[in-house]
Amino acid sequence: MKKSTLLLTMLVCSTLIGGSLSASAHSVAPKAAELSVLVNGVPVQSSDNHTWNGKTYVSVAQFAKLFNKTAIVGKDNKSVTFNGKTISNVRLHEGTMTAWIRDLADAVHAQAVTVDATKNEVYVLALPEGTVQITPLVPAMGEHWSNPQAGDLPTGPIYGVYKGKLVFLEYMVAQEDFVAGKNHVNVPGMKGYPSPSVVQFDLEFQEHGHEGFEVPHYDIHAYFISDEEQQKIK
Structure with a gap:
């Protein structure tokens, strides 16, 4: 093949390939996220x-x-x-x-x-009817929601919410109940409502209690998010 013919062939191929790639790059739009x-x-x-x-x-x-x-x-x-x-x-x-x-x-x-x-x-x-926000946002937890009118406090359930999303379910049990061997049965939860899977579980002793439950007790949290996601809540 003559040198001039070879150069012409290479130029045509380069143009076609370049044009094809260019057209492809301009025609492919980002795929919209599925609803x-x-x-x-x-x-x-x-x-x-x-x-x-x-x-x-x-x-x-x-x-x-x-x-x-x-x-x-x-x-x-x-x-x-x-x-x-x-x-x-x-x-x-x-x-x-x-x-x-x-x-x-x-x-x-x-x-x-x-x-x-x-x-x-x-x-x-979608939480049980009558559930309302009872605390502002708590770092690494979220807002606390419950139904005081239904007698859910202090035991619970208490629902953790962050940016409109459910992040945990909490119960509080007095230390003296454990010592006395007291049972807590049929405590309400998510029955009748959709509930995500529990990702992690915390059982923490509050020696001096805290606002809302000022006696020594255990805070029990079932988290629906990872610890990494939890720590980003501020």
Whole structure:
């Protein structure tokens, strides 16, 4: 092959390859994060969860299943009744009934709905009805929530919340109860509500007690996050 022909062939190949790579680089867009819908950190698993007109719609059946409940779809497919609440902001998505997540959250008296656009994530904090925040944020723990009106204090349950997400479940038991061999049975917890897996468990003795329970006692924490994540709470 003549030198001029060889140079021309190399130039053409270089141009084609370069053009191909350049076109590929400009045509590949970052993949959008898949929609994630969580209740207390537990996923609402359904391919029918979707966003429409800026609102997140979730499979009614799968959402209800997390609470061991069922939902009744209206005969006209224009409403659904769930947990005693009739919801009209619904959509049929490929034959599956979906409803606006905030209406579903209201039906279970959820305390908060947090949207993280960067992660394409919707998080529903759903604790027993009447549960309210009782302390500000505590470093390496989070806010403390409970239902004083239901007599949950001081024993518990006490729910740890950080940025609208459930991070721990706590109980407090007086030292004298252990010494006396006292039983604490059927203490309420997450029954009837979605609960994530326990990642770590702390049992700490408070020799002088602390605000809210001023006697020697044990603080029992079941954390749903890792120790590394816990230490970042400030």
